[in-house]
Amino acid sequence: MSPLQGMLVLDFTTLLPGPLATLWMRQAGARVIKVERPPIGDEMREYEPRFGTTSVNFALLNAGKESVALDLRSDADRAQLEPLLQRADVLVEQFRPGVMARLGLDYLRLRAVNPRLVYCSITGYGQHGPKSGVAAHDLNYVAEAGMLSLVEPTVPGVLVADIGGGSYPALANVLLALLQRERTGEGIWLDIAMSDNLFPWMYWALGNGLGADRWPTPSAELVTGGSPRYNLYRAADGRYVAAAPLEDRFWTRFCELIGLDASRIDDVGDPQGTRTLVAACIAARPSASWRATFEGQDVCCNVVNTLEEALAEPHFRARGVFSDSVRVDGHVMPALPSPISPDLRSDGGELAPPALRSSKGQLYE
Numbered sequence: 001m002s003p004l005q006g007m008l009v010l011d012f013t014t015l016l017p018g019p020l021a022t023l024w025m026r027q028a029g030a031r032v033i034k035v036e037r038p039p040i041g042d043e044m045r046e047y048e049p050r051f052g053t054t055s056v057n058f059a060l061l062n063a064g065k066e067s068v069a070l071d072l073r074s075d076a077d078r079a080q081l082e083p084l085l086q087r088a089d090v091l092v093e094q095f096r097p098g099v100m101a102r103l104g105l106d107y108l109r110l111r112a113v114n115p116r117l118v119y120c121s122i123t124g125y126g127q128h129g130p131k132s133g134v135a136a137h138d139l140n141y142v143a144e145a146g147m148l149s150l151v152e153p154t155v156p157g158v159l160v161a162d163i164g165g166g167s168y169p170a171l172a173n174v175l176l177a178l179l180q181r182e183r184t185g186e187g188i189w190l191d192i193a194m195s196d197n198l199f200p201w202m203y204w205a206l207g208n209g210l211g212a213d214r215w216p217t218p219s220a221e222l223v224t225g226g227s228p229r230y231n232l233y234r235a236a237d238g239r240y241v242a243a244a245p246l247e248d249r250f251w252t253r254f255c256e257l258i259g260l261d262a263s264r265i266d267d268v269g270d271p272q273g274t275r276t277l278v279a280a281c282i283a284a285r286p287s288a289s290w291r292a293t294f295e296g297q298d299v300c301c302n303v304v305n306t307l308e309e310a311l312a313e314p315h316f317r318a319r320g321v322f323s324d325s326v327r328v329d330g331h332v333m334p335a336l337p338s339p340i341s342p343d344l345r346s347d348g349g350e351l352a353p354p355a356l357r358s359s360k361g362q363l364y365e
Helices: 017-027 056-062 075-087 107-113 138-144 160-184 196-212 248-258 271-283 287-294 307-312 314-318
Strands: 008-011 031-036 066-069 090-093 118-123 188-193 231-234 240-243 301-303 325-328 331-334
Touching: 008 017, 008 075, 017 031, 017 056, 017 090, 017 118, 017 160, 056 325, 056 331, 075 107, 090 160, 107 118, 118 160, 138 160, 160 188, 160 196, 188 196, 231 271, 240 271, 240 287, 248 271, 248 287, 287 301, 307 314
Parallel strands: 008 031, 008 090, 031 066, 090 118, 118 188
Antiparallel strands: 231 240, 240 301, 325 331
């Protein structure tokens, strides 16, 4: 029996943070019903690239869920939603603060009809505070939290605020709230602020600044490019080697493999000079040569894979990371890898995202 089997999750979210969190709840056994706005539903349905009749993004983030189109400003549509609100275990919403209250769907109102409801609100800046109503996106949150200052400013290649600051904390807090409900019989309102949740990702930078008054400078610290023992080096063919031989035993062996004498290098006193020497060694040979050199060596070094190469990596294939799939109109692609352990998953195999269901007639049992 999956951990969330028999639980009902109402998903009022769109785009990325909320849909990914409720996808994981679905994978843990919950029944997830997306409540979408007619006539087109979640705007991600219209995104490019296309995958059958929907978008790739929507298909990946909503596989296995159910859906219904409801105009939350309509009394008739709201009346159809009422039975679900009364028996839902979890509600996840992602509107700006105050929107759900204007729709008559705020936590205090719903708590009166369903005191066991775990109500999760995901926003950029939280439910209160000077910026709680400010519009922003992932790039704005990582800038606001100081994360972009740790390296020479560049647009991050991943949506760390949406997923790391929104989806993961939402899932963790919902699960904790459900455990607490088992003891108290009462639900709770969870205020998940993506920008707040970025700070734990920078624990070392905060520790350096607050504990030792050594505030990080861009790309100059141990894990941001300041050390030759934790860096990227360009090979002869333009590809990169990721070298992280931090410990002395790894560093010594790494230097041997690339043709340097570690005893004659002062990587602490002269990090820039050491980086230059290492860079010259790596630049002398193509990435395939370095891949062969580091294979089977205990040195914490590898060649930077393309994403396509990563999907074909034997290790990930052996672990079944991409073994599940999503199907839409005869089109099939691997599903998003899940952080939910296979032993806790409700099902796997092949799932489909929901079509946008009309609210006319009987809604759901």
